[in-house]
Amino acid sequence: MTLTPPIEPMLAEARRQLPPDEALPQDWVAEQKPDGFRAILFARPGFVMLQSRQGADLTGAFPDIAAAATEPGEALVLDGELVVPHEGRLHFEELQRRARRRGRGAVQAAAERPAYLIVFDVLEAGGTELLARPYRERRAILEDLFAREVLAAPFTLCPATGDRATALDWLDPAWGTVGIEGVVIKGGGQPYLPGRRAWIKVRSRTTAEALVGGITGTLSSPATLLLARYDAVGDLRLLARTTPLSTAQRRDLARRLHAAGPDHPWHGRSFSAGWDAGELEYRPVRPDLVAEFQADTAIDAGLYRHPVRFLRLRDDLAPGQVLPFTP
Template sequence: MALTPPIQPMLAEARRQLPPAGALPGEMIMESKADGFRAILFARRGLVMLQSRQGSDLTGAFPDIAAAAADLGEEVVLDGELVVPYEGRLHFGELQRRARRRGPGALQAAAAHPAYLIVFDVLQSGGTELLVRPYRERRAALEDLFARDVLTAPFTLCPATTERATALDWLDPAWGAAGIEGVMVKGASQPYLPGKRAWIKVRARATSEAVIGAVTGTLTNPLTLLLGRYDTAGTLQLVARTTPLPTTARRDLARQLAPAGTEHPWSGRHFSAGWGTSTKLDHRPVAPDLVAEFIADTAVDSGRYRHPVRFVRVRAEMNPTQVPLFGERDDPAGRPGGPYEG
């Protein structure tokens, strides 16, 4: 029977490092993880649909992908990552802008910034459903579709390896500048399990610094930190929010934080409680005198870390003027690099 939308995608459990051999059924196969939107594509006679991870219909926002799917010579259901290259990298901001447009605006956006689907799984090929097949067989079927030129641009095959050294290279933060945010780890013997977190995701991470500009909670019991960097005009810009602080870190910071004066650049400012939400975050500005070292993944949009970062320590030996400027990125050694493309 033909698979019909919506389908719950198979999911991954986040880990901080690559698992040991044998952690998943069969030999481990590792894929580079692109920074994009998860999407399942249905392409057969009478149905072309691009489904988001949550099950919504993205077809109208990506007419270039839909047109290519309609021209395929075989009926397929593909799982992959939608991406938009821009200025030398996979650009999440441009992808978001494209996802919001429909009609003539979507056509114009597709012409200006074409999208690609990085395909890492095939759930149905021809009249054969492949969900129960082991991943190694689904991968072989997917590679065959590319080898026979059934799938060509804007479809591209996700890189995969069984070599741990190659996967470790993909975790180098330098790949983050190109839009590769980590590694997906899959068991060669695994079937496709809709809605189950049976894969493993490891994000590339790097250490950097920013100024502590505000806290949630109170100065005597800070719950999270709001971190900033100065732009070229000397204005402190928000770049990240930390994950909840451990008890020991709260106590240590409570002894060092000082209340902000009325001249603080964030006095009266409103920040959202999460990426893409409109809920206001209750925060208290502090004197921007302390530099925090933090660990973050490589997902950065227009100078701001998309995901919460993990506080490591206060860098007492550093002055706030020594942290990278807003919009600068760090190389793997932690030194300021070039500006983010955004």
């Protein structure tokens, strides 16, 4: 039996910190979480497809990965993370640029900024579906594929460990500077469960995501962003305000932001501009963009006490995938 696209990838439940050993799955393993796009690769004679997390076809955007997928001598379905290394780190912005290109542009981009697929699971090998096999068996099969050089660059094996100290080290912000966002914890006996949040994901606490709910300045030149999340009852709650945006960020955001309609939940709302500084003048915008930001850990009733630093828009995340507001 062979698998056909699209396949819903198995997902992870986000945790703020690594749980104690007794709260982790039995025979647990921690894998590095690279900063990239989740992708499932179908590779068999006469057919190659690179599927995004949402089920979109990314094959045309990554011809280098597609070409390499024709080389293995056996049919494979692999789960992993697409990344683009640049300037000494896994560079998300370069990955986003590549994902938007097709045809000649994609071929040129592949030559300039080669992509890699960091593989952490195998769902089919040699025409045999492996979804029901426990993780430890799938991992052994995957490691063997690399050991026998069935898989080689641009494919690379995701680092994994059963050592708690090593997993905690991977959560150090220093790893974030090279593009490792955190760890994903998997149970050794777990089957692959498409669409289920049965893994555990722990990010370094230096970054998070929120919706862009408003701006200061103008739509053509936003000065700062007002970031928000929906709470348990569906109210859009202010989470943080960013530091002033750079010129390049203002220019890019101006092309992506849209004025809010009359149904925006913040119409008529006022926010404080800061300690003893009166009301903040801002413009609501359509809350359909997901922003990643960097922040310290000073949080009062769910609101970041200090301005946060806008890092980038996360085109790979839908608004509904942002964590809820937690007071």
